[in-house]
Amino acid sequence: MTSPLTENIDTRASRRGSTFVRLLKRPAGAVSFGILVLIVLVAVFAPLLAPYDPNFVDLSITRAPPSPEHLLGGDTTGRDVLSRLIWGTQITLWGALVAIVTSLVIGVPSGLAAGYFGGATDRIGTWISDAVQSVPGMIILLIVGANTGNDFNLLMVTVGVFMAPGYFRLTRATVLAVRNEAYVDAAKVSGLSHARIMGRHVIRPVVAPIVIQSALTAGMAMGMQAGLQFLGIGGGTTPGWGAAMNEGFRVMRTDPLLLLWPSLALGISIAALAVLGSTLADVVSVTAPLPSRKARRARRAAERAAAALGEPAVVTASTGAVAHAAVDSAVQIENLRVRYETADGEVEVVHGITLDVAPGEVLGIVGESGSGKSQTVFSVLDLLPKTGSYTADAIWIGGEDVTSLGRRDRARLLGREIGYVPQEPMTNLDPSFTIGHQLTEPLRAVHGLSGAEAKARALAMLERVGIADPPRVMRAYPHELSGGMAQRVLIAGAIAAKPSVLVADEPTTALDVTVQAEVLELLRELQQEYRMALVIVTHNFGVVADICDRVVVMRHGSIVEIGEVSQLFSNPEDDYTRELIAASLDGAESRAELDRAFVAAHAAASPGAVDGAGLAPDPDASTEADRKEVRA
Amino acid sequence: MLTFTLKRLVSGVILLVVVATATFFLAHAAIPDPTLGLLGSAATPEAQQALAAKIGTDRPVIVQFGDWIAGLFRGDLGDSWKNFQPVGAQIALKLPVTLSVVTAAVLLSAVLGGLLGVLAGLRPGTWIDKLVKAGAVVLFALPGFWVALLLVMTFAVQLKWFPAVGYVQPQESVGGWLQSITLPAISLALGAVVMIAEQLRNAIIRADGLDYMRTLRSRGLPQWRIVVHLLRNSAPPSLTILALMFVGLLSGAIIVEQIFALPGIGPLTQASSQNGDIPMLLGITVVTVVFVVIINFLLDILLGWINPKARVK
Numbered sequence: 021m022t023s024p025l026t027e028n029i030d031t032r033a034s035r036r037g038s039t040f041v042r043l044l045k046r047p048a049g050a051v052s053f054g055i056l057v058l059i060v061l062v063a064v065f066a067p068l069l070a071p072y073d074p075n076f077v078d079l080s081i082t083r084a085p086p087s088p089e090h091l092l093g094g095d096t097t098g099r100d101v102l103s104r105l106i107w108g109t110q111i112t113l114w115g116a117l118v119a120i121v122t123s124l125v126i127g128v129p130s131g132l133a134a135g136y137f138g139g140a141t142d143r144i145g146t147w148i149s150d151a152v153q154s155v156p157g158m159i160i161l162l163i164v165g166a167n168t169g170n171d172f173n174l175l176m177v178t179v180g181v182f183m184a185p186g187y188f189r190l191t192r193a194t195v196l197a198v199r200n201e202a203y204v205d206a207a208k209v210s211g212l213s214h215a216r217i218m219g220r221h222v223i224r225p226v227v228a229p230i231v232i233q234s235a236l237t238a239g240m241a242m243g244m245q246a247g248l249q250f251l252g253i254g255g256g257t258t259p260g261w262g263a264a265m266n267e268g269f270r271v272m273r274t275d276p277l278l279l280l281w282p283s284l285a286l287g288i289s290i291a292a293l294a295v296l297g298s299t300l301a302d303v304v305s306v307t308a309p310l311p312s313r314k315a316r317r318a319r320r321a322a323e324r325a326a327a328a329l330g331e332p333a334v335v336t337a338s339t340g341a342v343a344h345a346a347v348d349s350a351v352q353i354e355n356l357r358v359r360y361e362t363a364d365g366e367v368e369v370v371h372g373i374t375l376d377v378a379p380g381e382v383l384g385i386v387g388e389s390g391s392g393k394s395q396t397v398f399s400v401l402d403l404l405p406k407t408g409s410y411t412a413d414a415i416w417i418g419g420e421d422v423t424s425l426g427r428r429d430r431a432r433l434l435g436r437e438i439g440y441v442p443q444e445p446m447t448n449l450d451p452s453f454t455i456g457h458q459l460t461e462p463l464r465a466v467h468g469l470s471g472a473e474a475k476a477r478a479l480a481m482l483e484r485v486g487i488a489d490p491p492r493v494m495r496a497y498p499h500e501l502s503g504g505m506a507q508r509v510l511i512a513g514a515i516a517a518k519p520s521v522l523v524a525d526e527p528t529t530a531l532d533v534t535v536q537a538e539v540l541e542l543l544r545e546l547q548q549e550y551r552m553a554l555v556i557v558t559h560n561f562g563v564v565a566d567i568c569d570r571v572v573v574m575r576h577g578s579i580v581e582i583g584e585v586s587q588l589f590s591n592p593e594d595d596y597t598r599e600l601i602a603a604s605l606d607g608a609e610s611r612a613e614l615d616r617a618f619v620a621a622h623a624a625a626s627p628g629a630v631d632g633a634g635l636a637p638d639p640d641a642s643t644e645a646d647r648k649e650v651r652a
Numbered sequence: 653m654l655t656f657t658l659k660r661l662v663s664g665v666i667l668l669v670v671v672a673t674a675t676f677f678l679a680h681a682a683i684p685d686p687t688l689g690l691l692g693s694a695a696t697p698e699a700q701q702a703l704a705a706k707i708g709t710d711r712p713v714i715v716q717f718g719d720w721i722a723g724l725f726r727g728d729l730g731d732s733w734k735n736f737q738p739v740g741a742q743i744a745l746k747l748p749v750t751l752s753v754v755t756a757a758v759l760l761s762a763v764l765g766g767l768l769g770v771l772a773g774l775r776p777g778t779w780i781d782k783l784v785k786a787g788a789v790v791l792f793a794l795p796g797f798w799v800a801l802l803l804v805m806t807f808a809v810q811l812k813w814f815p816a817v818g819y820v821q822p823q824e825s826v827g828g829w830l831q832s833i834t835l836p837a838i839s840l841a842l843g844a845v846v847m848i849a850e851q852l853r854n855a856i857i858r859a860d861g862l863d864y865m866r867t868l869r870s871r872g873l874p875q876w877r878i879v880v881h882l883l884r885n886s887a888p889p890s891l892t893i894l895a896l897m898f899v900g901l902l903s904g905a906i907i908v909e910q911i912f913a914l915p916g917i918g919p920l921t922q923a924s925s926q927n928g929d930i931p932m933l934l935g936i937t938v939v940t941v942v943f944v945v946i947i948n949f950l951l952d953i954l955l956g957w958i959n960p961k962a963r964v965k
Contacts, residue, residue: 046908151667151670151671152949153896153899154667154671154899154941154944154945155671155675155899155903155937155940155941155944156899156903156906156937156940157903158902158903158904158906158907158921159903159906159921159933159936159937159940160675160678160937162906162922162925162933163675163679163682163683163925164678164923165925166682166683166689166925166926168929190863201888211856236793239793240793240795243793243794243795243798244795246795246797246798247795247797247907248909250797250907251906251910251922253925265798265801269801269905271912272801272809273809274806274810276805279801279805283798283801283802286798287794287798290793290794290795290798291790291793291794293790293793294790294792294793295789295790297789298789301747302792350765368813398866401870403866403869403870405861406776406860406861413770431869431871431872432871433872434869434871434872435870435871435872435873437871440867440870440872442863442866442867444863445783447862447863448864448866448867449864449867450864450865450868450881450885451864451885451959451960451961452881452884452885452958452959452960453881453884458868461871461873461877462871462872463874465873465874466871466872466873466874497961499960499961510867512873513867514870514871517871517872
């Protein structure tokens with residue numbers, strides 16, 4: 021019987037063959053692998069390949085130039101250079117092998133133990149590893165090499181010891197990462213012994229990184245070995261590359277070739293190992309390369325050209341509608357499309373939407389996760405992630421079409437025309453700077469305030485957003501604040517420059533329920549106080565009822581419904597809108613209740629602005645409790 | 653802060669004692685009869701005995717160890733077995749040479765590596781990014797002395813831009829001093845430069861995708877201020893690597909000094925190891941480990957300043 025665990029392993033094992041194939045499919049992988057195979061063959065068959073005995077002295081070829089008999093000439097004591105290089109290959113590879121095996125034997129099991137058991141095992145292992153790393157290995161190698169009769173193997177074992185921390189850290193980190201994976205837990209629960217769990221489930225993910233690390237370690241071991249030989253240690257009478265480099269170095273002014281050959285041999289070997297390791301790392305990690313900025317720009321230009329010729333680049337029509345003239349709107353988006361580059365090619369997440377918001381108006385954008393609401397907002401800000409890009413027929417901000425602006429001019433709108441309140445307060449403040457710095461920096465850098473003015477303004481803003489002790493908060497770091505305080509700070513930052521449009525991306529989602537109400541209230545107050553247009557993204561109709569004038573309902577990257585809030589609540593046209601409203605009002609059992617709740621809430625949001633169809637707004641009913649019920 | 657400093661001090665001393673002890677016994681195991689190496693061809697049984705009595709190697713190793721470690725705590729590294737002069741003074745004489753090369757290499761790595769890392773990280777996929785990646789693959793693996801030989805051949809022997817060998821004291825001529833350490837520092841730094849650059853590049857790309865970077869941009873900050881925020885948040889791994897590299901650079905300096913004929917710790921170490929001058933070798937180990945401890949302490953302070961969360965109260 022095969023368990024799901026072994027099935028999983030089998031698939032991975034079968035994939036390993038294809039990893040090798042994929043490695044060879046890359047030019048860098050194929051070339052470096054080919055070179056290494058060649059080097060290994062030369063090392064193995066050195067006795068057959070070398071034309072002469074590496075230590076045979078023929079004084080007639082002392083410093084001889086290359087000739088048909090001696091393809092690379094002779095060295096300073098009359099030995100055949102080519103033969104010595106070929107034998108040197110064997111020595112170099114053997115030395116690297118000894119060092120790697122030593123490193124592996126010390127580093128991997130200790131790293132496994134440290135990562136898997138943690139606690140004291142981990143602390144002791146890490147301490148020893150750090151200690152080894154803080155000792156200059158070359159000094160110890162010189163000590164070891166000094167009077168032990170230049171025992172080559174012993175030296176390479178020592179090299180291996182100094183490289184072991186590399187394996188230790190790598191193994192430990194990888195094991196730490198998988199230790200809490202479900203399949204390891206499952207193995208623990210099913211009563212497998214530690215040794216079996218480690219052997220079966222923990223070692224597996226470590227294999228690929230270790231192979232890659234070994235390629236690098238082999239290269240470094242070769243370098244160390246040659247370095248030691250260069251200093252005259254560990255060479256003895258053996259024809260090592262390092263010793264040959266030393267000899268060549270001494271005569272480099274007269275016979276530079278004697279330095280060139282061994283240096284080339286060493287350089288090519290190390291580079292081949294390094295390239296192989298790096299290509300392997302690329303092959304193993306599945307991230308596909310993203311098209312360059314240039315390619316994306318070219319593609320967008322091509323699309324624009326096609327559009328100009330009247331050939332619509334895409335088939336689906338734009339959804340949504342505008343309610344104001346472009347020049348009168350605070351923001352107007354026409355036919356916005358947002359795309360992302362993914363490993364599987366390009367994915368469009370917003371399929372052409374049109375909407376607008378007037379100065380002083382509050383527009384809600386509602387939809388479930390993945391409906392494209394946040395992407396819409398980031399496009400307006402021109403702050404999509406690097407893999408994202410958008411196209412639009414036009415984006416009007418403050419009566420100006422900004423799609424034709426350069427990146428720099430576009431960025432100038434930020435902080436001046438548009439303010440942004442993010443979703444997750446705790447991840448939206450720079451952890452390395454004080455709140456005071458983050459609030460005053462834009463005021464000084466963007467708005468030209470002096471240090472003192474900026475500080476006074478920041479303090480006033482903090483006071484305004486309801487921070488109890490502004491001077492203390494100014495000195496605090498983000499991790500010292502609660503989520504609610506952080507969100508108030510972010511709101512203060514967004515409105516400090518008195519923008520004409522405030523964009524809030526799910527500003528209350530990450531907050532406690534009680535804090536949500538306060539933050540929403542604050543946003544409403546500030547919107548009215550500054551007469552800003554407010555675009556508020558939410559998945560919660562309670563928030564919409566509370567604060568919005570108009571609402572856009574999005575689903576799967578398109579607008580399904582757009583209209584006045586009262587209209588939408590009392591008479592939603594789309595089934596999806598109805599579902600969303602119902603989902604937002606879990607407590608409400610009937611349409612009547614829903615309506616009452618909406619009217620009550622909306623009356624509170626903007627008294628007098630409501631004409632609830634057939635249901636008279638009752639200001640007295642608009643208590644905090646009602647609004648909470650709506651949001652619940 | 654005081655407890656932090658004390659803690660680091662204690663752990664530094666422990667590290668030093670452990671390394672010193674290990675090296676002591678390693679050296680005595682590797683060099684069972686130092687008088688042989690010290691006297692060379694002049695070694696007769698009588699001369700060996702006389703020398704052993706003079707340097708105290710006729711006593712049990714454990715007694716010698718007690719003596720030496722007690723001296724270490726008094727700040728006395730003992731006398732050289734070769735010329736009977738104090739070890740500390742001789743190291744102090746050579747140290748400035750090695751330190752100027754290593755410091756120049758560290759500065760070069762930090763500045764050049766930082767610059768390349770930022771440029772590559774801000775524009776992934778461009779030629780500079782590819783250059784950093786390719787450089788990181790190949791240059792990191794090539795040993796410093798290999799690069800040194802290449803540089804000597806090219807710039808000192810062929811082009812004659814720099815002196816091939818020798819050291820000029822900064823007191824004599826600052827320009828000459830800079831010239832004499834330029835090639836050695838570049839040979840040592842090249843691997844570190846690309847390593848730092850690649851680390852920083854990856855960290856910057858990671859940091860650039862974080863929420864707060866978008867929020868900072870939404871405030872309209874100019875690009876260079878955005879870079880400051882990015883840099884401060886992505887510097888820690890690169891700084892850690894830089895500190896780690898310090899040890900590697902010291903190791904590399906030993907060979908590179910040999911190539912450039914710089915009278916630093918390198919030739920001293922090599923000569924001492926050939927002579928079997930154990931006190932000198934131990935002294936050099938202790939001094940370098942002290943430097944490593946200091947560097948790591950400074951690194952912790954720096955990381956604490958950069959990342960307030962990691963700051964010790």
